[in-house]
Amino acid sequence: MPMLFDLLDISANGKYAKVVINDTSLVFPTLLTLTSTKENDINWLLGDSGKTLSINLPPSSLTQEVSNKKTTIQFVANILMHEPLQVSFVLNNLQKTTALIADRLKIVPPENALVMLQPNINPEILDAVTKTITKYKIRHVGITNFTPLLNTPRKALEFILRLRQLLPLDTLLYLFSPVPHTVVPILSYCGVDAFNSGYVWLATKSGLYLTAAGALPLTQLSEKICSCKICADLPISDLQKALLENNAAGLDEHNMLIYQAKVREVRYALKQKDLRSYVEQNLFDTFTATALRLLDSSWTDMLISRTATWLSTPIYHLTPLSYYRPAVQAFQRRVRERFDILPYKKIVVIFPCSARKPYSFSKSHRKFLEVINSLPKDKQAYIQQLILTSPLGVIPRELELVYPAAHYDIPVTGLWSEEEKAIAVQQLTSVLLKARKQKPIVIAHVSDEYLTLCQEAEQKLKTTFVYTAAGSKPTAFQALANLKKTLLAKIADSPPHQYNKDLEFVRALSDYQFGLGIGEKLFPEPVTLKQKPNQNIFLFKGKNRIGVIHHRTGQLMLTVPMGMALAKQKKYYLKLHGEELKGSTIFAVGVFEADPEIRPSDGVVILNEKDELLGVGVASLSGSDMVSMSSGRAAKVKTKVKSLTKAHSG
Template sequence: MFYHEKREGFARAGKIEIDGRTIATPAMLEVKEIPEWDFGLAPTSLKFLNEELYERLKPQNEEVEVLTSLHLLSPKQLVQTFEETGKKPVYAASSALPSNVSLLVYLGADLVDNVLAIAKAYSGVFLMGEIEVQVEKLQRFPCNCIHCQGKPVDEVDNLYETVARHNTEMLRMEVEKCRRLILEEELRNYVESKVKLNPELTSALRFSDVLRDHSVFPRFKKSRCNFSATESFNRFEVKYFFNRALECYQPFSDAVLLLPCTARKPYLTSRTHRFLRSKVKINVNEIIISSPLVVPRELELLYPAVNYDTPVTGYWSDEEISFVSKWLKRFIEKGGFSKVIAHVTGGYRKVVERIENEIEAEVVYTANDNILSDESIECLKREIEGYERVDLYRRIIDHMLSYQFGISWNGEVKGRYPDLELFEGRKRLARVDRIYGMLDIYEDIAACLLEKNIYTVEIGDFDVKGTIFAGGVVKADENIRPNDLVVFHNSSIFGVGISAMSGREMAESERGVAVRVKRKFSL
């Protein structure tokens, strides 16, 4: 009954069949559309008071998991409730308002209803988006929807019914937004801003980041990461990037150059980094300091380093300095560098100063107020002259292969940065996919992954077109996350595609999109 289209963390877009109608999810059901599901005899909150009683009184439905009145739960209970949901579509009944619905969807709600929006109306509350206004304080409806039409409030006959209809439309719009945001992989950016209106919602997001299993979260995404909130530091993609980058980082020189980030990504295409490289031959390791990221040059084409934005004011909070310096320290330790050349100023310099005495390497600062001034550049030159030339593009591709697949490959790197490609003779092996911040691969590397049995999806013996559905999947690598590049295969063909769900979901689901096919080859 549920048809999966796309995952965005815990949230998903899909289609659900209700009483013969197909509805795109996440969706808001109007009260009159709610099928005869069992709502149980107790709200979900009873679970936290008396679990045994709740088990007896809770809703029992084959097709859908009904949770009720979630707005009554504490932030931690809310997160625990979603963590314990199973494979069935989740219906958060009598729980949603425009202020909290994006969080409910983020946590995993597929369906909500307009019960609370109606209840608000009958208690005299007119919803202006997430803002609640007492209707008696209004002279005219500040809205031109089909129900309000900007009418003077005292001229409306059935006032509460009109407000209920209007409130419903406000909620519907918010749910529709969530669906668009899931398809564009942008939901997290939105939720981070939305929860700021209410400390309880903010707490729930923080609990979710810490308490939940994130195995359905993607490693690579096409959307830009907006690191605008403190919660941005706790995102799955930030943690994953740091941990994986540390595992894969293979420095080559005994010195490391620290540089500030740039607004333009990848950093190497920025005017500042290009100018520096035109003046100074940089043949040592480079690490770029940003907030919250710390990015070795070799990893700058990977998500989220390749596509993020962060507010730049020149002022760094103490929290930012300690977060960033902690990770910088770990990269410096991993490199075992004996010399750190910090070509940074302002807050970036404070990050280095914070750990200066904690690392074994000698730290040299080479920039005065302006990292591009003649004086700063002369000073930098003196510190990093005499190193042998290295092939940076080759190192970038090597690190991407290692980060993404844990493999290495010879071959020749061609192309104009950042559109690098790996060739063997005239045969293309891989190319940088800048949209997702990963490598796209071709026949030879796909065959290698198939042999190693990593990122593989075994499918039935049918003709493969644009999409592979979960029903056609026989077996899938459990390590697969949504948006991973995967290798599908059956007895006659194999090929490369992008996963739309996790490996476990592919194997367990009967319906929905599993893999979007990019290219196929005969065995």
């Protein structure tokens, strides 16, 4: 039977690790070797060949890149900081440990160095410890004494996330303490990179048969659950009999397969850039559920800053926990902060959402748009359309292609929970408040639950909406006729107003991407849009193609002229040392300043020290991570500025 191990203590002389196996202490040389095995799994081996401990290593959950080259990681020091040690003791001791680290780093390259530490959420301690790790550019951090924290999710989360916040993103976090496979997804989502497979042996020793969702007592099973090679070959009674005879061979292999499958699934989700969905599918224990709630409510800014703005994959809102996904909260925030109801809009029409996305492609919205388009051309400019939905709240028509507005899916029952209602009403009132000055007429072309929501918003805003579909379906002939009649009456006395629908669209999109008012700077003159079904949207100025909007994500891609305008506004920029761009990758080590608003996948402008535009690209990291990290890719270059036409943006 493989060893049952728990790494309890690593001696501070740096040469040996003391590992406690059952009741026996063993001392290992502290050479840690990263090797990749045949199955494309990466195992972390500790010790010499005879007494090796193996630890599963998924690629970094945030950088998503791990070298397959054989790397030797060397333990350099144990930073003694576990509770309930006194702050003064820890800080005093840290000085001694720092001297040791400095000494060890004379022979160990910092990118191969590993320090151990223990959970402690005291801000003073965390600050001092992470500063030391950052100062010496140590890239590997091992955590021991973590398992008891599974009983206190708030503390566990705070510890891991504070480390993730204070340490550069390219620091790898290794969880030495064994944890159940069911918490691997949520801990990866928090930023843990490597897991100790020791839980397999703990579970096996306790006679537990692991499944994807948890652990079952083997003795109580009456039929096979799994059909892995072990389970297929051995009847369950044989496994049970072997266990009674204290022989867990078979059970341990099955359990290891289940644990490895979980780690592989996490890796797959990371490659798909959607670990969040996988975490929601893994709500098998209270730790995960509690941690996810806490993450969404107390760590929103950090989560959002490291969550991609632009994706093309669908989002499934299956549980109330999905309402607070960072992508959803980020969208709501940008709509509140970066969308404006233009001053000449006299009417706001509220429509219900549709299951089909983007909305304009749905049967119901085609009917709504038919009504709008049938109005006199020179009066349509007065109308702002808003779409009411859960859980995003309110989607301005101009932003219906933007991720995740065109990508979400939610079970449609016609019933809204109190939580969904509250979110939608809050978002609707804050968007309508933008037009407080011009006091537009609000027409709610909605029925059923949507109507209740509008009435709540009406009360909150202390205004009166006009209802054009009450008592029937918004798509009913009578309701549509009523909408048209009402709209015509409201705009009848208004003078003609020029309407460039495409310009409004592209400006609203630019504002959403780069900040309120940026649309006017990027597009001072009218543009037209052209799109064939299921293809990118092209922007034209006269006959010249001047840009493209990605149809799957809804993102406006930056061009050099747009980049120049953006650079002048000091928005979404990153700054590099050097005169020109070499290659198509910008590495974090070269970035010395970046707009903290940048999130992964956002379009960015690349500047040199003199604020000259070198090119435009797409961010791979958040602005602050680009600056703090010393390795890894910060951005992909899309277009370079030819040196002769380099523009000064100052």
